[in-house]
């Protein structure tokens with residue numbers, strides 16, 4: 152029995168919300184030595200300037216001010232460097248190892264250029280300076296304060312440097328939007344060969360074969376067992392369930408029929424509920440499946456195709472568009488299919504990108520995303536009144552950046568720094584300006600997260616969630632396209648249709664004997680008519696609902712569906728953009744004038760099945776490429792971490808994991824308040840408490856996928872207050888990273904052996 156680690160009562164079971172914490176500094180210093188400065192044409196150190204002092208400015212300096220401090224260093228031949236990340240990023244002036252390190256603590260400026268006098272918090276101190284303006288909306292020091300400090304300590308008059316701003320070479324890095332507002336596009340055309348630079352043609356030529364590779368890998372994985380092997384072999388691999396019995400056919404999932412199947416082994420009557428558990432399998436909600444007679448090969452048309460809606464220990468429910476006329480009264484089997492639709496859509500998007508996409512609404516955006524033109528911003532800062540009054544400064548800057556952007560803005564931040572929160576504000580603000588927004592993410596869960604939070608932020612927003620109802624979280628069903636359609640003028644008729652269909656389906660289930668054949672046919676014919684009528688009404692209403700929506704939310708793959716074909720948007724927002732392969736983003740991007748991408752490429756990379764495709768670049772994301780291409784010229788970094796108890800966050804920071812895959816936890820009898828999923832399923836989400844099962848236990852001490860550090864980082868950082876690991880510490884501590892993780896939990900939490908519980 153594995154031993155168990157549980158949380159420390161004092162540290163990890165604190166009541167109430169953990170305090171926002173500045174993201175811990177992890178970046179290596181980027182020091183510029185005086186010699187290098189001289190070599191770059193910078194002035195030599197003036198003998199009058201003290202060479203034994205280093206000023207360490209607080210992290211509250213703006214990016215522009217940091218850039219000017221660097222420029223001052225260059226001009227007067229003083230060493231200068233920046234260290235730390237996000238809110239903890241600070242700049243120093245003067246040589247490292249100077250006799251005196253002066254850590255400056257500046258009162259917040261009044262934003263008007265005057266402000267209080269400068270101050271040193273401590274002399275000769277090496278302690279890290281806490282963020283002075285985190286989370287409260289206070290502004291950083293004024294230029295006047297910085298000029299005075301530099302004058303005081305080095306005798307340098309830097310007022311000219313501050314008036315001139317950063318030198319041209321630093322403009323892109325320093326010009327977060329406020330600076331960019333001085334004149335629209337500032338970054339200059341990206342140089343050929345610059346990191347992240349690629350032509351549209353080259354990109355398409357490179358990525359198409361990788362998509363084929365990926366599709367082949369997925370098809371091979373999904374179909375191999377089904378097509379080449381026997382149904383039993385597919386079942387043994389968990390890709391099929393054999394010998395099932397239909398117990399219920401229920402109309403109601405917004406036009407679909409829910410078929411509930413149980414294990415036929417018990418041999419109870421047709422209408423009986425099976426209590427025999429299903430054999431072990433790998434089918435899960437959202438999977439595309441085929442229904443066939445249990446006996447027989449995998450060729451030929453299936454009885455039905457559908458989407459797994461719900462999985463229980465003893466039953467599986469599938470949402471199908473069409474209930475088959477007959478053949479449901481025999482033992483059945485369910486097979487998991489490869490999802491080829493995704494690839495067709497990706498290819499279609501790339502074809503469009505290579506052709507008319509470049510000439511349409513998104514043409515200028517395509518230019519910027521491929522480095523042919525620089526990102527542009529409005530000439531003056533956008534005026535906006537935050538809907539969410541609690542946004543911190545970095546979030547406000549990110550929203551401003553997104554609103555000011557004419558083509559692209561990137562919102563970057565480690566886990567729990569409020570990227571989605573900022574995205575929600577951006578969407579609300581864009582809607583308030585009368586813009587139409589397409590809000591996307593790679594996964595259904597992430598889109599549902601957006602929907603839920605948008606609904607909470609602005610209940611009046613006309614928002615539609617497009618996607619198969621079986622794939623949506625129950626809490627967002629009211630916002631689904633189908634639900635909206637049903638609420639439209641056609642709803643009464645559609646509801647009547649559904650009611651009749653339900654009654655007919657119930658009747659149908661009772662018509663099992665041979666003599667009922669004619670009646671069965673008649674009922675099915677009636678059902679088809681009703682379904683047709685309901686769909687006709689819905690189709691008319693779909694256009695109306697989508698046309699009237701201020702925000703349409705869907706997955707990146709969902710964008711490719713027919714219903715959205717002709718729609719265009721002012722803004723396309725992609726949340727969790729670092730979890731999407733680049734081709735997946737293009738269908739969405741081509742529908743808008745401007746793109747706002749939020750993500751963190753240090754969290755999980757997108758899932759790519761083919762190792763070769765991943766190695767050849769398919770797992771490199773657009774978000775990452777744009778960070779390389781435009782960097783700070785188009786991006787804002789979020790700096791305050793809100794989600795995690797500080798012990799959890801510190802582990803994440805210290806171990807630099809801001810990761811590992813955990814096995815899916817098998818659901819048993821669970822209350823509705825307990826959710827069980829893979830780590831990937833929780834990406835972008837959070838829970839009060841997370842229990843992670845590390846599953847591996849073997850004498851060889853092989854940890855398998857647990858060695859994927861980025862996934863483990865995601866797992867641990869989903870927890871707001873409490874995180875527990877259940878592990879065979881003998882096995883997992885053979886891996887150095889997991890050993891550090893267990894040691895961290897032991898040091899900061901509580902460690903208990905399963906043996907202790909057995910003895911009790």
Ligand SMILES: Nc1ncnc2c1ncn2[C@@H]1O[C@H](COP(=O)(O)OP(=O)(O)OP(=O)(O)O)[C@@H](O)[C@H]1O
Pocket residue numbers: 541542543546564565566567568569570571572573751793794834835836837
């Ligand atoms: N300014 C804020 N003040 C208070 N709480 C905030 C603020 N911003 C975000 N939060 C809270 O912090 C938590 C994490 O926010 P959010 O989900 O937006 O982060 P994220 O960066 O998208 O996370 P991840 O990348 O891990 O998915 C949420 O509970 C959110 O409500």
